[in-house]
Amino acid sequence: MDPERECSRLWRAWRTVHEMVKDRGYEISEEEVSITLDEFRRHYCDSEGRPQRKNMTFKANPSEKMLKQHAAPPGQPANVGTIWVEFSSEPNIAMKIVPTVLPAIIEVFEEADLLVNITKHELVPTHHLLSREEKRRLLERYRLKETQLPRIQSADPVARYMGLKRGMVVKIVRKSETSGRYASYRLCM
Structure with missing residues (x-):
């Protein structure tokens, strides 16, 4: 080269x-x-x-x-x-x-x-890793089991970028035309 x-x-x-x-x-x-x-x-x-x-x-x-x-x-x-x-x-x-x-x-x-840097692309929503305490409060607030959360694969490009490991939860904040912003949560598998 x-x-x-x-x-x-x-x-x-x-x-x-x-x-x-x-x-x-x-x-x-x-x-x-x-x-x-x-x-x-x-x-x-x-x-x-x-x-x-x-x-x-x-x-x-x-x-x-x-x-x-x-x-x-x-x-x-x-x-x-x-x-x-x-x-x-x-x-x-x-x-x-x-x-x-x-x-x-x-x-x-x-x-x-x-x-x-894929996280700077306009189509990639903001991802925030939750701490253990934040994860516990999320599950408690919505009365969920960890396995009831939607999943993100550890091989996902953003998950790799963030260093997500099995069991970690990430908050994904997207832009919305109707509500401005909305958040979803994903469990790393």
Whole structure:
């Protein structure tokens, strides 16, 4: 691939990944999210303009808000931790890498899936992850069992973007011509 084109594609993926990590609730500075193509070139490309993926690795810690939202029941460890992001040049992630990071959760995204932040598209409604407490109050308010909620698959593009896991509930707010806005809730399966 042409180095200029590869740099541009990787910069777009870089921004989407940083936006995704920030949207999930990790601490990311605005400078990292809004890096320009020229700044990206200076920091992450060699003298010939080829991106150096090994230099693009970063980590982020969960924010206080995220820790509260994902709080585990008393006596259990927290459900979130530091996130580590790598931009692999390998077409397939080798299984030998997996045992070195266990018991971590590993998510793999294709570069092509990260060229555009899907949550910014006008047809994608706003999604909000509910905390355990908010989920409990929702089920109590409507006298529902968790299984009575409509479902969203964990493989759904927005669910993947948000990092939804089985049992999590997401509030989806859509625009409505008649009522202005309305909310629905989905259980991740």
